[in-house]
Amino acid sequence: MEKLSSSIPRDLKLRIQNAKHVVVITGAGISAESGIPTFRGEDGLWKNYRAEELATPWAFEKNPELVWKWYDWRRGIIAKAAPNPGHIIIAEMEQFYPNFTLITQNVDGLHRKAGCKNVIEIHGNLWRVRCIREGKTFYLEEVPLHEIPPHCSCGALVRPDVVWFGESLDPTLIRKSQKALTTCDLLFVIGTSGIVQPVASFPSIAKQSGAFIIEINLEPTPISAIANISLRGKSGEILPALFKTD
Numbered sequence: 001m002e003k004l005s006s007s008i009p010r011d012l013k014l015r016i017q018n019a020k021h022v023v024v025i026t027g028a029g030i031s032a033e034s035g036i037p038t039f040r041g042e043d044g045l046w047k048n049y050r051a052e053e054l055a056t057p058w059a060f061e062k063n064p065e066l067v068w069k070w071y072d073w074r075r076g077i078i079a080k081a082a083p084n085p086g087h088i089i090i091a092e093m094e095q096f097y098p099n100f101t102l103i104t105q106n107v108d109g110l111h112r113k114a115g116c117k118n119v120i121e122i123h124g125n126l127w128r129v130r131c132i133r134e135g136k137t138f139y140l141e142e143v144p145l146h147e148i149p150p151h152c153s154c155g156a157l158v159r160p161d162v163v164w165f166g167e168s169l170d171p172t173l174i175r176k177s178q179k180a181l182t183t184c185d186l187l188f189v190i191g192t193s194g195i196v197q198p199v200a201s202f203p204s205i206a207k208q209s210g211a212f213i214i215e216i217n218l219e220p221t222p223i224s225a226i227a228n229i230s231l232r233g234k235s236g237e238i239l240p241a242l243f244k245t246d
């Protein structure tokens with residue numbers, strides 16, 4: 001494990017500067033410094049709430065009002081949050097690298113708010129809703145919602161357009177991610193516990209294809225074992241340090 005002191009090793013900076021195709025994977029940790037709770041750990045959402053009562057299709061079928069009340073509460077927190085220096089550096093990376101792919105597990109939309117244009121939101125987006133009858137999706141950004149649970153113009157309920165436990169991810173987004181992972185030369189894995197599939201396996205795909213892997217996290221994760229370098233600390237501090245020109 002490398003400890004980030006006042007200076008970043010020169011060879012690491014050169015590797016970052018000279019990379020051609022970069023992939024970044026982010027998890028809840030990138031948004032923690034914006035005041036958005038993560039899922040696991042001491043103050044994590046899954047410590048105080050039961051996923052099976054709030055984030056499954058069965059929970060929604062049983063009690064859509066309860067599920068929507070929870071999402072309305074989270075939307076309220078996220079609406080007040082601003083992108084932090086970590087999100088901003090990633091948006092700058094998108095401009096800097098000729099080939100750049102961002103895959104996020106976050107549904108908060110903060111990467112787009114920071115200016116990222118092409119984001120693979122692999123777990124969906126909590127500002128988008130889906131009609132349960134017609135399947136059509138649209139953005140519903142009202143905070144707080146005036147109607148809980150909200151309805152589509154066709155009269156049917158809408159649900160958050162996010163991936164719940166027990167549901168499959170969009171195969172088109174998986175294919176797009178896999179293509180980037182097999183062709184990148186540098187992969188950043190930032191602020192994810194690395195235990196939720198299929199994203200947890202994405203770093204191994206890049207590793208097998210020869211990519212150099214940099215992990216940024218407060219603590220060790222299963223990804224640390226395959227990362228070439230693991231930087232311990234806050235992504236909102238480490239990312240700006242990595243890209244600072246001396």
Ligand code: OAD
Pocket residue numbers: 026027028029030032033038039040041044055105106123163164165190191192193194195196216217218219221233234235236
């Ligand atoms: P977790 O809450 O599981 O993990 C957050 C990770 O971020 C932990 O490893 C922390 O150590 C790290 N972390 C916290 N603050 C940080 C900071 N300031 N800088 C760097 N790292 C920090 O979140 P995810 O791994 O994103 O899925 O969770 C994956 C999925 O599990 C989520 O997308 C969600 C959840 O159930 C669905 O809702 C489908």
